Amino acid sequence: MSASERIVVMPHRSITATDVPHLRRCVDIAADALAAGDEPFGSLLVGPDGPVLFEDRNRVSGGDRTRHPEFAIARWAVEHLTPAERAESVVYTSGEHCAMCSAAHAWAGLGTIVYASGTDQLMQWLTDWGVDPGPVAPLRIGEVAPHIETAGPVDDLADEVRALHARLHGIRL
């Protein structure tokens, strides 16, 4: 079976009123990352009872291109939460996880991922702008971690994320 023939079944739920403020915060963190010279990605972890337990932003400007916030969340969760707590936790993020972070999320046994903008959207923006998409295949979460429930994108927040990425690449919208 070729890659194009793979059938990906992603458990996908709708965005809820609870999700929106967390995604709003992720986009604000992404803006902070850009202002600090990093790439505009921000993420946070919400525990089983609803509190925000941990948040981080992209930190690749130092040269370590694995310093993605979703990867940091997976590591933090393994150190601080039980497997049961991880399974009930939700990760919010300004941009859908890359393949590395989807794998880390799944290995950590975390729960749902909610994203403001999707990988397909980011790839379309980069294509439109003639920007190199980088060295990692742009796989959807469901292609890497097929049992993880996802939700997203959210149109108006995705527009804000697009504007941040445009600024990163010096594109005038």
Ligand SMILES: [Zn+2]
């Ligand atoms: Zn990543």
